[in-house]
Amino acid sequence: MGTARIAGVGLTPFGSHPDRTGRDLFAEAAAAAIADAGVPRSDVDALNYGNFMGSIAERQGHQAPLMAEAAGLSCPATRYEEACASAGVAVREAVRTVRSGEADVVVAGGMERMSHLETADVTAGLATAADDLLEVRSGMTFPGAYGLMARAYFDRFGGTRTDLAHVASKNHDHAIPNEYAQFRRAVSVEEALSSPPVATPLHLFDACPITDGASAVVFVSESYAAAHDIEAPVAVTGSGQGTDRLALGDRDRLAETPAATRAAETAYGEAAVDPDDVDVAEVHDCFTIAEVMATESLGLFPVGEGITAAREGVTAADGAVPVNLSGGLKAKGHPVGATGGSQIVELTRLLRGDHPNSDHVPDASVGVAHNAGGSVATAVVHVLEVVA
C-alpha cells in the first residue's frame, strides 16, 4: 500500500482567541502549512476540514467552503464531524485519497472556537458528542463519563489519583518549550492532586482546557513529491478507524477502549510495524485516564499496566516511549475540531527534528497518533514514519 507524504504543517497558537473569527484562525494554520510545503495553492485538489460544534458555538454550519476561501483555495472542500476526532477522520480521508491516487495534494486539518461561550454552554455543546437520549438527558457530561471510566479502570486494574496526577504533570512539563501550547508552565503532582474535584476520581487538573485554535497538514502523493522535488521526509504509512457504541451503558466494559484497539491494529497492519517499533506517540488525553487507556489500546503497554507508566517515567520526555511531547490536550490545549490535525503536526515536527522537543527523540523514526471522539465511540490512529 502506498503512503501519503506530509509536505507541510501549520498551527495557530492554542489558547483563548475570543476576538478572532474561525475563518481567521484556520486561514493562519493553512497558510503556515502551505508555506511549509512550498506547494502552489492551485495544485491543491481538496480541503478536508474538521469541526465539531461550530453550528452551536458560532451558528455556522457549512464551514468547509468558508475555510477554503479563507485559505485561498478554490478546490472542493468537505467538513468531517466525529466529535473530538473530527480532524482525525479528515486526515484519514486525505491519506486514503492521496495514497489511492484519487488526489495528489490534499490539505487536511480543522478548527474550533469555544472560549467566547459561557463555560456551561461549552459543556452542553461538548455533551452533544454523547448519546442525547441515553446519557445527556440523564445528566451525563464528559467529565462524568471519563470519571466513570476511571472508576471502572481503578476497580478492575488498580491505580490511584496520584498515578493520574503524574500524567498531568508530565504533559505540563512537555508543553513548556512548545510555542503553540496553551499552558506553558509546570504543574507538580501535588498541585494536580490538590485541584478541586470535578467528577470523582477526576479533579480539575485531570481535564484538558477550553481552547480555540486551528491545524493544517498538506499531504502529497509519492509521485507528486517526486515530480515536484518536494521535501517530505515523513509519511503516513498506516491509517485505522474504529467505532463503538455511543452510550457507555451499551458497552461491555468501561475500562478499555476497543474502538482504539481496532483502529491501532488496522494502522499498524497497513504500516507493517509493531507497537514495539513506536518511538513517540501523541494520544488523546482529554482526561488523564484517557491517556492511560490510549497507550494500552495502542499496545504500548499491556491492558491494565498503562496506569503506572507516567509515574515510572516511561512516557516522559526521556523515557522509553515519550507520550504527548507536545503537552497533549491537557497542557497544549484541545480545540476540538483541530486536535486530530495538530497531533499530526506535532509528530511530523518531532520526526523531522524541528520540534522544540525533538532533542528528546533524536533517533525517532516511527510515531503514532491517537485521536478519539466522545468516550472513544470513535477512534482514529495514524502511523507516521521517516521515509527519506
Place this chain on the structure above:
Amino acid sequence: MGTARIAGVGLTPFGSHPDRTGRDLFAEAAAAAIADAGVPRSDVDALNYGNFMGSIAERQGHQAPLMAEAAGLSCPATRYEEACASAGVAVREAVRTVRSGEADVVVAGGMERMSHLETADVTAGLATAADDLLEVRSGMTFPGAYGLMARAYFDRFGGTRTDLAHVASKNHDHAIPNEYAQFRRAVSVEEALSSPPVATPLHLFDACPITDGASAVVFVSESYAAAHDIEAPVAVTGSGQGTDRLALGDRDRLAETPAATRAAETAYGEAAVDPDDVDVAEVHDCFTIAEVMATESLGLFPVGEGITAAREGVTAADGAVPVNLSGGLKAKGHPVGATGGSQIVELTRLLRGDHPNSDHVPDASVGVAHNAGGSVATAVVHVLEVVA
C-alpha cells in the same frame, strides 16, 4: 477509472415523523438498502453518513457511531456535513474509496429530522448553511437568497413566475406515484402562482417543504460484486464536487452556479459521457429557480435557456430529459442530510426499471444526480450508468 457498483438502495417515507427518532429513521433506510443488496452486515467496511443540523435540531452531534449501531454495523462510521449536500459528499467519498480499492463495501446515506421544531427554528437552523457574519446577521435566510438568485436570473436571461410555476407543477405530478414522496397530489400552475409570496419573486409553492427522512445506498467494488455474484446493474461511473464562496455577495454573478458546473465537468469527464447522453436527472430543486440553474450547470440546456424547459415539457415525465421523476425536493420532500443519498436511490430504481416512474424512461441508461449545499457553495454531481 473503476466504478462503484450500487448493490442496494433504501429509503424511509419522506414526510413528518415527529414521533420517531433519527436513529430509527436511518435504521429503516439502511436495513432496506442492505436487504436489497443481499450483502452480509459483517462485510460492510464503512458507513458514510450525512446529516446537517442534528446538533441543533436534536442536540445530537457525533451521530455516525449512533447510526452504525442502529443499522447493525460495527465498521468505522463517519459523518459528513456540507449543508444540504451532506449525503452527496458522503456518497462521493464512498464511491472514491470503493473504486480505488480502499474498501469493498460501503453504506452511504443520511438522515434529517426537523418537523418537530417550530418553523422559525427550522429556518434559523437552515440559515447556518449561509455565511453567519456576512449574510445571516443581515437577515438573510434561504428563501431570500434564492429570491435574489431568481431576480438576478430574470434580469439577465428573462423568465417569469409562470415559468417557475411549471417546475413546481411538473414535480408534483411526478411525485404522485412515488410511495416515498411527501406530497402525492397534483398542483396546477394556477395554484402554484396563487400561493402566498415568500421572497419576491418566489412564492410558497416555489419552495420545498420541511421534511424528516433517511436514505441509504450500498456500494460494492466491481471485484466484490463479481466474487459474490451480487446483482448490481447500475454503477456510479463519475463523481465531481465543486466549491464556491459561501456568501452570495462574494460571487461575481448570482444567476449561475459555477460550483455545480465544475462538479458536472469532473463527473462527466470521469464517466466519459456528455450532457447529451443523459437520459434522466435528479437535481436539487430546493426552490424552483434552483432546478433551472441546476439543469444549466449540468449542461442539459444552454445557460439562460433552462427557464423554459418545464413550460415546454422538455423536463416532464415524457419529455426529452425527464428531471426529478421522483418529485424532486419540491414534492418528494427534502430531509436535508438525506437528500443526496435519496437522489441516488431514485436514479438507481429508475435505471433498474423498478421505480413507479420507470415506464417513462424504459430505455434510460445514463442518469445524473445533482446535490447542492446552501446557495450552491457546495455542489456534488454523480453520473450513474447501467453497466450490466
